[in-house]
Amino acid sequence: MATNCKDYDFLQIEPHWQSFWEKTKAFKAENGSAKPKYYVLDMFPYPSGAGLHIGHPEGYTATDILARYKRARGFNVLHPIGWDAFGLPAEQHAVKTGTHPATNTQNNIVNFRRQIKSLGFSYDWDREVDTTDPKYFRWTQWIFLQLFKKGLAYVDERPVWWCPELRTVLANEEIVDGKSEVGGFPVERRNLRQWVLRITAYAEQLIDGLKDVDWPDSTKRMQEAWIGRSEGAEVLFKLEDPKFGDLKIFTTRPDTLFGATYMVVAPEHPLVPALTQPGQRDAVEAYRKKAASKSDLERTDLAKDKSGVFSGSYAINPVNGARIPVWIADYVLMGYGTGAIMAVPAHDERDWEFAQLYALPTPRVIESSDGSDKLPYVGDGKVINSPGYDGLAWPEAKKKITADLAAKGLGKGTVNYKLRDWLFSRQRYWGEPFPIVWVTETDYRRAAAARKDLPEQPVTFAENGATHFALPLPDTALPLVLPEVQSYLPSGTGESPLANETAWLEIWFDVTTGAAVPASQTKPAGDAWVRARRETNTMPQWAGSCWYYLRFLDPQNASAIASPEALKYWGVPDLYVGGAEHAVLHLLYARFWHKVLFDLGVVPQPEPFKKLFHQGIILGEDGVKMSKSRGNVVNPDDIIRDYGTDSLRLYLMFLGPLEAMKPWNTKGIEGVHRFLKKVWRECLTEEGAPNPRITAAGTLTPDTEKLLHETIKKVGDDIEGLRFNTAISQMMILVNALQKEPAVPRAAMLDLLRLLAPFAPHMAEELWARLGESGPIMTAAWPVFDPAKLVTSSLTMVIQVNGKHRGDITCDLGASEADMIKLATANPKIALHLAGKPIKRVIHIKGRLINLLT
RNA sequence: GCCCAGGUGGUGGAAUUGGUAGACACGCAGGUCUCAGAAGCCUGUGCUUAACCGCAUGGAGGUUCGAGUCCUCUCCUGGGCACCA
Structure with missing residues (x-):
């Protein structure tokens, strides 16, 4: 079973036990076990060409320790891994080399799998998933169809980054300093047809659900801020020229309506052309152009100064009939609220700045609580200069004004969210194809008669005067796989490379079965066949990672994402560990999909991740983020070769708290490596035989006996609390004590090995076998501590004089306060500080300290 | 600018949550073993001091018998967000 190496030869021991675990399928999770379950999940990696980064094993070691610990505690543990394998780098590689992205992706997966093994x-490798596998993405497409059917998917024109030189759409990360990363060409915003998911329909639920999960507060707050709920009112301002109708604005402060001195509409607002008076036309047109060409970067980093242009038109304030000018300014965004605001410069910093610039009036309508006259004032206070509302606290005025406006049909209370609908399509090859074809209205109506899986409202898109109707493939026609293509370069028109694959794209389509033949062939016989064009967009990388935690429950299931039994037994992960960089997007998108699946009755619980933990970042030895360009990257392969994976695992955990950002230090790994060698020597002689110091019977000295039981308790508690660094230092303390014992009972040594097993599993298995135990240590139960062994017979009390520690006394457990003080005053060091002065007051903290005040 | 997380020896960090500041480890120094080195083992190691005393958890105040821990102000570092009406 074990190797027979004489000294700690980790290069022999580690592969030996890894192949033993693999052969015996030691970490198989059983569906339908009678044992209690524990599901511990890592964020699965994108298999990049660079291989594993040292940051990956940090989080993975933490969850592995927990998985092994929970198994020892009698749990049926689900601990899976897979590959988030669609993504941009593979596509860029394909464009460069012409090799299929799947080939490159599979090569990377092979390397990642080797490194992780x-x-x-202790992953259950039978449950490995790969988001690019048609057997997997069949269900990604299936979930999309459920969203589609529920009316949560639609098509719209959305601005994306377009590079005219490269004739392609670029992701944000492909743009550096406003230029394309490849070639450094200029980029511009361009509207393209996109699929969009209605995540805003779940905004309220996504906020509410945060109450019920055990997540870091900072992450919850970030999601809340991202969703950005704000309560206010929509108010209608009549335009002075009645033929233009009303200007609808959103405000969170309807209570300040009397202070509105001008209006602002976004440059993109549809009413801008109508509002612009002839004299202003040139200025407005120039301003609109300038605003449209502004990149996000220019808007955020530069543009500290406000700008705007007067439209020449006026609106009427609904509360007092005041005539107020309408301005056009880019500090108002079309994408939020109604794209128009009332400006109250006295009580809004941005409006104040703008009003100062253009000399607009700034009447005060909220009294400051401290009586100061300083403007702008955004604090609490009472409403003034607002006939009918004066004297009210502003939240009450807000309610009353909103109600009064609603009664007159001039407004209503509304809730707005910063959250936007989710742009869900990419003009790329390497992603899940949408299981959608585009047909004419007539053909859609025909299909609708035969199909029950269409949304209530058809999804349509108008182009060159024709309206196209989105028809989903039936579930039974999934998966829709990617066709082979001649080139991975984009089509040049803004569509994905799929747009060039005419035989795949232009088809005769059977609306009942989803079968297809190229349109170049003759139309097959039968009424069900219609002319169709496939959707050329593909899904973003988020799609596959939105639900993978569910597929692990039942990864081979061919008829559902997972069986109802598996969904019920395993539920959702008990612990999810991954980087804080996913605090918003991945975790929000996955929650959205999960809630939709919950509403559909597919999953039994409303939230996907009960408990979330973010591991910190490991910095380079120079204390800054590891990066290739800095040359401070640590490769796990090198460390395993030099010290072994047990040392690497132990060091990653010993470095500091799991959540902290910590610098790597190669000297530090030598310390934990030395510790492991010390454990080895305690167990085995130089010849590799059991150390004769280990005795079959016998006992430890009382202090070490107590320490052993303390250690069993502390290591267990610390693992549960993810405090691995202190668990390791406690084991070090125990080993240092065992080393000084005249002899060590075999049972005590076996306890130590079982504590060490989750951290350094290879060495623990080896020593366990070498000391003559028969089964593998990973099936052994977790050691039990004896609470009776934790109590002490005597008590050490800290003695302070006037709050300063001056000495300790040791006394019996039952000693009275008077006894203790007697002992303390007899101690010459303590007596020195008392200097014969009378004790005026005694503060006695039971079992801890006595503070004598003179 | 706003929000969040942090500042403890030469270094990574620990501190039962208001009760011995610096566990454990790295580094360093001395010793032991050795022909020698490596490994191991032993001792020491916050600053100051011969020692006692004193000082010390970014800084300044405060609460308390007692503060790394609580409060106020302030400085610095890291992360996130950014004209959201």
């Missing part, structure tokens, strides 16, 4: 993680 060499770390000895």
Whole structure:
């Protein structure tokens, strides 16, 4: 079973036990077990060409320790891994080399799998998933169809980054300093047809659900801020020229309506052309152009100064009939609220700045609580200069004004969210194809008669005067796989490379079965066949990672994302560990999909991740983020070769708290490596035989006996609390004590090995076997501490004089305060500080300290 | 600018949550073993001091018998967000 190496030869031991675990399928999770379940999940990696980064094993080691610990505690543990394998780098590689992205992706997966296996993680490899596998993405497409059917998917024109030189759409990360990363060409915003998911329909639920999950507060707050709920009112301002109708604005402060001195509409607002008076036309047109060409970067980093232009038109304030000018300014965004605001410069910083610039009036309508006259004032206070509302606290005025406006049909209370609908399509090859074809209205109506899986409102898109109707493939026609293509370069028109694959794209389509033949062939016989064009967009990388935690429950299931039994037994992850960089997007998108699946009755619980933990970042030895360009990257392969994976795992955990950002230090790994060698020597002689110091019977000295039980308790508690660094230092303390014992009972040594097993599993298995135990240590139960062994017979009390620590006394457990003070005053060091002065007051903290005040 | 997380020895960090500041480890120094080195083992190691005393958890105040821990102000570092009406 074990190797027979004489000294700690980790290069022999580690592969040996890894192949043993693999052969015996030691970490198989059983569906339908009678045992209690524990599901611990890592954020699965994108298999990049660079291989595993040292940051990956940090989080993975933490979850592996927990998985192994929970198994020892009798749990049926689900600990899976997979590959988030669609993504941009593989596509860029394909464009460059002409090789299929799947080939490159599979090569990277092979390397990642090798590296992860060499770390000895206890994954159930039978449950490995790959988001690019048609057997997997069939269900990604299936979930999309459920969203589609529910009316949560639609098509719209959305601005994306377009590079005219490269004739392609670029992702934000492909743009550096306003130029394309490749070639450094200029980029511009361009509207393209996009699929969009209605995540805003779940905004309220996504906020509410945060109450019920055990997540870091900072992450919850970030999601809340991202969703950005704000309560206010929509108010209608009549335009002075009645033929233009009303200007609808959103405000969170309807209570300040009497202070509105001008209006602002976004440059993109549809009413801008109508509002612009002839004299202003040139200025407005120039301003609109300038605003449209502004990149996000210019708007955020530069543009500290406000700008705007007067339209020449006026609106009427609904509360007092005042005539107020309408301005056009880019500090108002079309994408939020109604794209128009009333400006109250006295009580809004941005409006104040703008009003100062253009000399607009700034009447005060909220009294400051401290009586100061300083403007702008955004604090609490009472309403003034607002006939009918004066004297009210502003929240009450807000309610009353909103109600009064509603009664007159001039407004209503509304809730707005910063959250936008989710742009869900990419003009790329390497992603899940949408299971959608585009047909004419007539053909859609025909299909609708035969199909029950269409949305209530058809999804349509108008182009060159024709309206196209989106018809989904039937579930039974999934998966829709990617066709082979001649080139991975984009089509040049803004569509994905799929747009060039005419035989795949232009088809005869059977509306009942989803079958297709190229349109170049003759139309097959039968009424069900219609002319169709496939959707050329593909899904973003988020799609596959939105639900993978569900597929692990039942990864081979061919008829559902997972069986109802598996969904019920395993539920959702008990612990989810991954980087804080996913605090918003991945975690919000996955929650959205999960809630939709919950509403459809597919999953039994409303939230996907009960408990979330973010591991910190490992910095380079120079204390800054590891990066290739800095040359401070640590490769796990090198560390495993030099010290072994047990040392690497132990060091990653010993470095500091899991959540902290910590610098790597190669000297530090030598310390934990030395610790492991010390454990080895305690167990085995130089010849590799059991150390004769280990005795079959016998006892430890009382202090060490107590320490052993303390250690069993502390290591267990610390693992549960994810405090691995202190668990390790406690084991070090125990080993240092065992080393000084005249002899060590075999049972005590076996306890130590079982504590060490989740951290350094290879060495623990090896020593366990070498000391003559028969089964593997990973099936052994977690050691039990004896609470009776934790109590002490005597008590050490800290003695302070006037709050300063001056000495300790040791006394019996039952000693009275008077006894203790007697002992303390007898102690010469303590007596020195009392200097014969009388004790005026005694503060006695039971079992801890006595503070003598003179 | 706003929000969040942090500042503890030469270094990574610990501190039972208001009760011995610096556990454990790295580094360094001395010793032991050795022909020698490596490994191991032993001792020491916050600053100051011969020692006692004193000082010390970014800084300044405060609460308390007692503060790394609580409060106020302030400085610095890291992360996130950014004209959201």
